[in-house]
Amino acid sequence: MNECVYLKVYQNGLRAAYRQQRFPWWLQLSGEVAGENVRCAKTIQQGRWEMRMMVRLLIVGMIWFWGGLLAAAPASAGEYVGSKSCSACHEEEYATFMKYSKKAHSWDKVEKMLPKLEPEEQQSCFGCHTTGYKKGGFVSYDKTPQFADVGCETCHGPGKEHVAGDGDPELITRTPTITTCSHCHNAQRVKDFNYKPLLHSGAH
Structure with missing residues:
Protein backbone atom coordinates (compact mmCIF):
# COMPACT_ATOMS: atom_id res chain seq x y z
CA MET A 1 0.00 0.00 0.00
CA ALA A 73 48.18 16.08 -0.46
CA PRO A 74 51.91 15.73 -1.03
CA ALA A 75 53.86 12.77 0.20
CA SER A 76 55.39 13.11 3.62
CA ALA A 77 58.21 15.66 3.57
CA GLY A 78 60.32 13.19 5.49
CA GLU A 79 60.44 10.77 2.55
CA TYR A 80 63.08 12.91 0.85
CA VAL A 81 66.39 13.48 2.59
CA GLY A 82 68.43 15.39 0.00
CA SER A 83 71.52 14.41 -1.98
CA LYS A 84 73.88 15.51 0.77
CA SER A 85 72.56 12.67 2.94
CA CYS A 86 73.60 10.19 0.26
CA SER A 87 77.21 11.34 0.40
CA ALA A 88 77.78 9.78 3.82
CA CYS A 89 77.86 6.28 2.29
CA HIS A 90 78.28 7.10 -1.41
CA GLU A 91 81.03 9.65 -1.16
CA GLU A 92 82.71 8.89 -4.48
CA GLU A 93 79.46 8.73 -6.44
CA TYR A 94 78.28 11.95 -4.84
CA ALA A 95 81.51 13.80 -5.64
CA THR A 96 81.40 12.64 -9.27
CA PHE A 97 77.75 13.56 -9.59
CA MET A 98 78.27 17.06 -8.20
CA LYS A 99 81.31 17.67 -10.42
CA TYR A 100 80.14 16.34 -13.76
CA SER A 101 76.36 16.15 -13.83
CA LYS A 102 74.38 19.11 -15.14
CA LYS A 103 71.43 17.88 -13.11
CA ALA A 104 73.26 18.65 -9.90
CA HIS A 105 73.17 22.36 -10.76
CA SER A 106 69.84 22.64 -12.54
CA TRP A 107 68.63 25.42 -10.23
CA ASP A 108 71.21 27.80 -11.72
CA LYS A 109 69.33 27.79 -15.02
CA VAL A 110 65.90 27.87 -13.39
CA GLU A 111 66.89 30.86 -11.29
CA LYS A 112 67.88 32.82 -14.39
CA MET A 113 64.55 32.08 -16.05
CA LEU A 114 62.24 32.78 -13.08
CA PRO A 115 61.98 36.58 -13.54
CA LYS A 116 60.74 36.02 -17.09
CA LEU A 117 58.06 33.50 -16.14
CA GLU A 118 54.58 33.68 -14.69
CA PRO A 119 53.94 31.73 -11.44
CA GLU A 120 52.18 28.94 -13.33
CA GLU A 121 55.11 28.66 -15.74
CA GLN A 122 57.56 28.57 -12.85
CA GLN A 123 55.72 25.65 -11.27
CA SER A 124 55.88 23.73 -14.54
CA CYS A 125 59.67 24.08 -14.39
CA PHE A 126 59.94 22.91 -10.79
CA GLY A 127 58.47 19.52 -11.62
CA CYS A 128 61.51 18.48 -13.65
CA HIS A 129 64.26 20.83 -12.48
CA THR A 130 64.03 20.19 -8.73
CA THR A 131 63.70 17.15 -6.48
CA GLY A 132 60.33 15.93 -5.20
CA TYR A 133 58.25 18.95 -6.15
CA LYS A 134 54.69 18.47 -4.83
CA LYS A 135 55.76 15.09 -3.46
CA GLY A 136 57.14 16.22 -0.14
CA GLY A 137 60.43 17.59 -1.47
CA PHE A 138 60.99 20.98 -3.07
CA VAL A 139 58.66 23.79 -2.01
CA SER A 140 60.70 26.93 -2.68
CA TYR A 141 64.36 27.84 -2.65
CA ASP A 142 63.94 29.73 0.63
CA LYS A 143 62.21 26.84 2.40
CA THR A 144 63.85 23.78 0.85
CA PRO A 145 67.16 24.70 -0.83
CA GLN A 146 68.41 21.10 -0.39
CA PHE A 147 65.90 20.01 -3.03
CA ALA A 148 66.45 22.90 -5.45
CA ASP A 149 68.46 20.84 -7.95
CA VAL A 150 67.78 17.52 -9.64
CA GLY A 151 69.32 15.33 -6.97
CA CYS A 152 69.96 11.67 -6.37
CA GLU A 153 66.38 11.00 -5.29
CA THR A 154 64.94 12.23 -8.58
CA CYS A 155 66.22 9.06 -10.23
CA HIS A 156 66.60 6.71 -7.26
CA GLY A 157 63.44 7.64 -5.39
CA PRO A 158 62.91 9.05 -1.88
CA GLY A 159 65.72 7.96 0.41
CA LYS A 160 64.27 8.14 3.92
CA GLU A 161 63.62 4.41 4.31
CA HIS A 162 66.93 3.56 2.65
CA VAL A 163 68.84 5.76 5.10
CA ALA A 164 66.83 4.61 8.12
CA GLY A 165 67.33 0.99 7.05
CA ASP A 166 71.14 1.23 7.24
CA GLY A 167 71.46 1.46 3.49
CA ASP A 168 69.28 -1.54 2.66
CA PRO A 169 69.44 -1.70 -1.18
CA GLU A 170 65.92 -3.11 -1.30
CA LEU A 171 64.60 0.21 0.01
CA ILE A 172 65.82 2.33 -2.90
CA THR A 173 65.72 2.20 -6.69
CA ARG A 174 69.25 1.04 -7.41
CA THR A 175 69.05 1.15 -11.20
CA PRO A 176 66.56 3.59 -12.76
CA THR A 177 64.89 2.60 -16.00
CA ILE A 178 64.35 4.69 -19.11
CA THR A 179 60.74 5.09 -17.97
CA THR A 180 61.96 7.09 -15.00
CA CYS A 181 63.80 9.45 -17.33
CA SER A 182 61.00 9.82 -19.86
CA HIS A 183 58.73 11.39 -17.25
CA CYS A 184 60.64 14.61 -17.90
CA HIS A 185 62.64 13.75 -20.98
CA ASN A 186 59.55 12.98 -23.02
CA ALA A 187 59.30 13.19 -26.79
CA GLN A 188 58.14 16.81 -26.80
CA ARG A 189 60.97 18.03 -24.57
CA VAL A 190 63.54 16.04 -26.50
CA LYS A 191 62.29 17.78 -29.62
CA ASP A 192 62.21 21.23 -28.02
CA PHE A 193 65.48 21.11 -26.08
CA ASN A 194 67.34 18.13 -27.55
CA TYR A 195 67.84 16.78 -24.03
CA LYS A 196 67.85 13.05 -24.65
CA PRO A 197 67.33 10.74 -21.69
CA LEU A 198 70.58 9.04 -20.73
CA LEU A 199 70.56 6.48 -17.97
CA HIS A 200 74.18 7.25 -17.01
CA SER A 201 74.09 11.01 -17.41
CA GLY A 202 74.38 11.27 -13.63
CA ALA A 203 78.08 10.61 -14.15
CA HIS A 204 78.22 7.52 -11.94
Whole structure:
Protein backbone atom coordinates (compact mmCIF):
# COMPACT_ATOMS: atom_id res chain seq x y z
CA MET A 1 0.00 0.00 0.00
CA ASN A 2 1.31 3.42 -0.95
CA GLU A 3 0.78 5.47 2.19
CA CYS A 4 1.27 9.15 2.77
CA VAL A 5 3.90 10.05 5.36
CA TYR A 6 3.87 13.82 5.13
CA LEU A 7 0.63 15.76 4.81
CA LYS A 8 0.51 19.46 4.07
CA VAL A 9 -2.26 20.84 6.26
CA TYR A 10 -4.05 23.92 4.97
CA GLN A 11 -6.23 26.35 6.88
CA ASN A 12 -8.11 29.06 5.03
CA GLY A 13 -6.10 28.34 1.91
CA LEU A 14 -2.71 28.78 3.64
CA ARG A 15 -0.33 26.01 4.59
CA ALA A 16 -0.39 25.72 8.36
CA ALA A 17 1.80 22.75 9.15
CA TYR A 18 3.29 19.44 8.14
CA ARG A 19 1.83 16.40 9.79
CA GLN A 20 4.35 13.59 10.06
CA GLN A 21 2.02 10.64 10.13
CA ARG A 22 1.20 7.70 7.93
CA PHE A 23 -2.09 7.91 6.14
CA PRO A 24 -3.65 5.57 3.57
CA TRP A 25 -3.04 6.55 -0.03
CA TRP A 26 -6.74 7.19 -0.68
CA LEU A 27 -6.63 10.27 1.53
CA GLN A 28 -4.71 11.90 -1.29
CA LEU A 29 -7.90 11.69 -3.30
CA SER A 30 -10.36 12.69 -0.62
CA GLY A 31 -8.25 15.59 0.62
CA GLU A 32 -9.70 15.42 4.12
CA VAL A 33 -8.45 14.16 7.47
CA ALA A 34 -10.72 14.89 10.45
CA GLY A 35 -12.22 17.82 8.60
CA GLU A 36 -8.87 19.46 7.74
CA ASN A 37 -7.86 20.30 4.21
CA VAL A 38 -4.72 18.38 3.36
CA ARG A 39 -2.50 17.47 0.47
CA CYS A 40 -0.07 14.60 0.38
CA ALA A 41 3.47 15.95 0.24
CA LYS A 42 5.36 12.66 0.29
CA THR A 43 4.45 9.02 0.02
CA ILE A 44 6.36 6.19 1.66
CA GLN A 45 7.76 5.16 -1.70
CA GLN A 46 8.87 8.72 -2.40
CA GLY A 47 10.41 8.95 1.05
CA ARG A 48 12.37 5.75 0.56
CA TRP A 49 13.54 6.86 -2.85
CA GLU A 50 14.69 10.20 -1.48
CA MET A 51 16.51 8.47 1.36
CA ARG A 52 18.34 6.19 -1.06
CA MET A 53 19.33 9.17 -3.18
CA MET A 54 20.58 11.07 -0.13
CA VAL A 55 22.71 8.10 0.93
CA ARG A 56 24.14 7.76 -2.56
CA LEU A 57 24.92 11.48 -2.77
CA LEU A 58 26.54 11.33 0.66
CA ILE A 59 28.74 8.41 -0.38
CA VAL A 60 29.72 10.09 -3.65
CA GLY A 61 30.44 13.32 -1.79
CA MET A 62 32.66 11.56 0.72
CA ILE A 63 34.57 9.75 -2.03
CA TRP A 64 35.04 13.02 -3.91
CA PHE A 65 36.12 14.89 -0.78
CA TRP A 66 38.62 12.34 0.53
CA GLY A 67 39.80 11.44 -2.94
CA GLY A 68 40.50 15.12 -3.59
CA LEU A 69 42.43 15.44 -0.35
CA LEU A 70 44.53 12.37 -1.05
CA ALA A 71 45.23 13.49 -4.60
CA ALA A 72 46.20 16.97 -3.57
CA ALA A 73 48.18 16.08 -0.46
CA PRO A 74 51.91 15.73 -1.03
CA ALA A 75 53.86 12.77 0.20
CA SER A 76 55.39 13.11 3.62
CA ALA A 77 58.21 15.66 3.57
CA GLY A 78 60.32 13.19 5.49
CA GLU A 79 60.44 10.77 2.55
CA TYR A 80 63.08 12.91 0.85
CA VAL A 81 66.39 13.48 2.59
CA GLY A 82 68.43 15.39 0.00
CA SER A 83 71.52 14.41 -1.98
CA LYS A 84 73.88 15.51 0.77
CA SER A 85 72.56 12.67 2.94
CA CYS A 86 73.60 10.19 0.26
CA SER A 87 77.21 11.34 0.40
CA ALA A 88 77.78 9.78 3.82
CA CYS A 89 77.86 6.28 2.29
CA HIS A 90 78.28 7.10 -1.41
CA GLU A 91 81.03 9.65 -1.16
CA GLU A 92 82.71 8.89 -4.48
CA GLU A 93 79.46 8.73 -6.44
CA TYR A 94 78.28 11.95 -4.84
CA ALA A 95 81.51 13.80 -5.64
CA THR A 96 81.40 12.64 -9.27
CA PHE A 97 77.75 13.56 -9.59
CA MET A 98 78.27 17.06 -8.20
CA LYS A 99 81.31 17.67 -10.42
CA TYR A 100 80.14 16.34 -13.76
CA SER A 101 76.36 16.15 -13.83
CA LYS A 102 74.38 19.11 -15.14
CA LYS A 103 71.43 17.88 -13.11
CA ALA A 104 73.26 18.65 -9.90
CA HIS A 105 73.17 22.36 -10.76
CA SER A 106 69.84 22.64 -12.54
CA TRP A 107 68.63 25.42 -10.23
CA ASP A 108 71.21 27.80 -11.72
CA LYS A 109 69.33 27.79 -15.02
CA VAL A 110 65.90 27.87 -13.39
CA GLU A 111 66.89 30.86 -11.29
CA LYS A 112 67.88 32.82 -14.39
CA MET A 113 64.55 32.08 -16.05
CA LEU A 114 62.24 32.78 -13.08
CA PRO A 115 61.98 36.58 -13.54
CA LYS A 116 60.74 36.02 -17.09
CA LEU A 117 58.06 33.50 -16.14
CA GLU A 118 54.58 33.68 -14.69
CA PRO A 119 53.94 31.73 -11.44
CA GLU A 120 52.18 28.94 -13.33
CA GLU A 121 55.11 28.66 -15.74
CA GLN A 122 57.56 28.57 -12.85
CA GLN A 123 55.72 25.65 -11.27
CA SER A 124 55.88 23.73 -14.54
CA CYS A 125 59.67 24.08 -14.39
CA PHE A 126 59.94 22.91 -10.79
CA GLY A 127 58.47 19.52 -11.62
CA CYS A 128 61.51 18.48 -13.65
CA HIS A 129 64.26 20.83 -12.48
CA THR A 130 64.03 20.19 -8.73
CA THR A 131 63.70 17.15 -6.48
CA GLY A 132 60.33 15.93 -5.20
CA TYR A 133 58.25 18.95 -6.15
CA LYS A 134 54.69 18.47 -4.83
CA LYS A 135 55.76 15.09 -3.46
CA GLY A 136 57.14 16.22 -0.14
CA GLY A 137 60.43 17.59 -1.47
CA PHE A 138 60.99 20.98 -3.07
CA VAL A 139 58.66 23.79 -2.01
CA SER A 140 60.70 26.93 -2.68
CA TYR A 141 64.36 27.84 -2.65
CA ASP A 142 63.94 29.73 0.63
CA LYS A 143 62.21 26.84 2.40
CA THR A 144 63.85 23.78 0.85
CA PRO A 145 67.16 24.70 -0.83
CA GLN A 146 68.41 21.10 -0.39
CA PHE A 147 65.90 20.01 -3.03
CA ALA A 148 66.45 22.90 -5.45
CA ASP A 149 68.46 20.84 -7.95
CA VAL A 150 67.78 17.52 -9.64
CA GLY A 151 69.32 15.33 -6.97
CA CYS A 152 69.96 11.67 -6.37
CA GLU A 153 66.38 11.00 -5.29
CA THR A 154 64.94 12.23 -8.58
CA CYS A 155 66.22 9.06 -10.23
CA HIS A 156 66.60 6.71 -7.26
CA GLY A 157 63.44 7.64 -5.39
CA PRO A 158 62.91 9.05 -1.88
CA GLY A 159 65.72 7.96 0.41
CA LYS A 160 64.27 8.14 3.92
CA GLU A 161 63.62 4.41 4.31
CA HIS A 162 66.93 3.56 2.65
CA VAL A 163 68.84 5.76 5.10
CA ALA A 164 66.83 4.61 8.12
CA GLY A 165 67.33 0.99 7.05
CA ASP A 166 71.14 1.23 7.24
CA GLY A 167 71.46 1.46 3.49
CA ASP A 168 69.28 -1.54 2.66
CA PRO A 169 69.44 -1.70 -1.18
CA GLU A 170 65.92 -3.11 -1.30
CA LEU A 171 64.60 0.21 0.01
CA ILE A 172 65.82 2.33 -2.90
CA THR A 173 65.72 2.20 -6.69
CA ARG A 174 69.25 1.04 -7.41
CA THR A 175 69.05 1.15 -11.20
CA PRO A 176 66.56 3.59 -12.76
CA THR A 177 64.89 2.60 -16.00
CA ILE A 178 64.35 4.69 -19.11
CA THR A 179 60.74 5.09 -17.97
CA THR A 180 61.96 7.09 -15.00
CA CYS A 181 63.80 9.45 -17.33
CA SER A 182 61.00 9.82 -19.86
CA HIS A 183 58.73 11.39 -17.25
CA CYS A 184 60.64 14.61 -17.90
CA HIS A 185 62.64 13.75 -20.98
CA ASN A 186 59.55 12.98 -23.02
CA ALA A 187 59.30 13.19 -26.79
CA GLN A 188 58.14 16.81 -26.80
CA ARG A 189 60.97 18.03 -24.57
CA VAL A 190 63.54 16.04 -26.50
CA LYS A 191 62.29 17.78 -29.62
CA ASP A 192 62.21 21.23 -28.02
CA PHE A 193 65.48 21.11 -26.08
CA ASN A 194 67.34 18.13 -27.55
CA TYR A 195 67.84 16.78 -24.03
CA LYS A 196 67.85 13.05 -24.65
CA PRO A 197 67.33 10.74 -21.69
CA LEU A 198 70.58 9.04 -20.73
CA LEU A 199 70.56 6.48 -17.97
CA HIS A 200 74.18 7.25 -17.01
CA SER A 201 74.09 11.01 -17.41
CA GLY A 202 74.38 11.27 -13.63
CA ALA A 203 78.08 10.61 -14.15
CA HIS A 204 78.22 7.52 -11.94
